[in-house]
Amino acid sequence: MPKTSFTLCHGDCLEVLSGMVPESVDLVFADPPYNLSNDGVTCHAGKMVSVNKGKWDRSRGVEGDYQFHLAWLEACKRVLKPNGTLWVSGTYHSIYACGRALQQLGFHVLNDICWFKPNASPNLSCRFFTASHETLIWVRKDKKAKHTFHYGDMKNGAFAGDILKAEGKQMRSVWSIPCTPPSEKTFGKHPTQKPVKLLERVILASSSKGDVVLDPFCGSGTTGVAAVMHARKFIGIEREKNFVKLSERRITAALKK
Ligand SMILES: C[S@@+](CC[C@H](N)C(=O)[O-])C[C@H]1O[C@@H](n2cnc3c(N)ncnc32)[C@H](O)[C@@H]1O
Numbered sequence: 568m569p570k571t572s573f574t575l576c577h578g579d580c581l582e583v584l585s586g587m588v589p590e591s592v593d594l595v596f597a598d599p600p601y602n603l604s605n606d607g608v609t610c611h612a613g614k615m616v617s618v619n620k621g622k623w624d625r626s627r628g629v630e631g632d633y634q635f636h637l638a639w640l641e642a643c644k645r646v647l648k649p650n651g652t653l654w655v656s657g658t659y660h661s662i663y664a665c666g667r668a669l670q671q672l673g674f675h676v677l678n679d680i681c682w683f684k685p686n687a688s689p690n691l692s693c694r695f696f697t698a699s700h701e702t703l704i705w706v707r708k709d710k711k712a713k714h715t716f717h718y719g720d721m722k723n724g725a726f727a728g729d730i731l732k733a734e735g736k737q738m739r740s741v742w743s744i745p746c747t748p749p750s751e752k753t754f755g756k757h758p759t760q761k762p763v764k765l766l767e768r769v770i771l772a773s774s775s776k777g778d779v780v781l782d783p784f785c786g787s788g789t790t791g792v793a794a795v796m797h798a799r800k801f802i803g804i805e806r807e808k809n810f811v812k813l814s815e816r817r818i819t820a821a822l823k824k
Pocket of ligand 1: 578579580581598599600601623757759760761762783784785786787788789790804805806807810
């Protein structure tokens with residue numbers, strides 16, 4: 568069994584990425600700021616709360632946000648191995664800018680996945696549809712690259728809890744996975760923590776044991792938890808010290824299991 572390990576870097580991802588060895592990473596999963604913190608309100612656990620996630624999530628305007636996504640995606644491309652792949656998650660606030668930047672940088676799109684949240688919070692205004700999904704774009708570095716995809720595992724794995732997935736059927740591009748459960752928040756809270764199930768699927772589908780998985784916006788460390796659970800090596804970058812500490816607690820606990 569390949570040895571797993573994890574490294575957490577406290578700092579700005581652009582600076583940390585510029586110091587990394589080129590072509591050293593097999594898989595990037597990035598959950599960048601969604602730039603949706605605009606002082607509006609949303610519904611959480613049945614209550615009206617502010618949508619603001621933190622200073623890091625404020626928009627710099629359409630062009631500023633686009634230039635930011637272009638810069639970090641270019642930095643990730645430099646460290647990705649020739650056959651490596653990259654995932655970006657987002658909502659309509661950010662995903663179109665990320666998609667345009669990916670195309671401009673010459674990445675080749677493999678899939679756009681709709682992550683459907685069957686237990687999404689209701690819409691309070693009742694003036695438009697309830698937001699209940701996020702988009703994940705999956706790309707390889709180059710059109711001719713030979714990327715990893717564990718087709719058989721995706722076809723045969725039952726993926727408990729996914730109402731859209733039947734064992735033995737090809738996995739489709741709509742994934743039904745519930746929002747992050749409270750049981751995954753026992754080490755502390757992060758406002759945009761992803762469910763481990765989502766990251767397990769990404770990692771099992773598109774990397775192999777012993778591979779190096781990088782998350783440039785590590786947050787609470789969900790990608791690291793899923794990576795070490797499945798014997799991958801993890802590198803996480805995060806700008807907020809408290810989130811680095813939270814990631815460390817979560818990933819260390821996952822390693823002990
Ligand atoms: C959407 S959250 C990621 C959440 C993560 N997927 C999880 O499951 O916990 C984005 C994170 O990126 C961090 N961040 C924002 N800008 C950054 C930058 N330039 N470099 C490194 N981290 C950054 C924020 O502090 C935040 O924790």
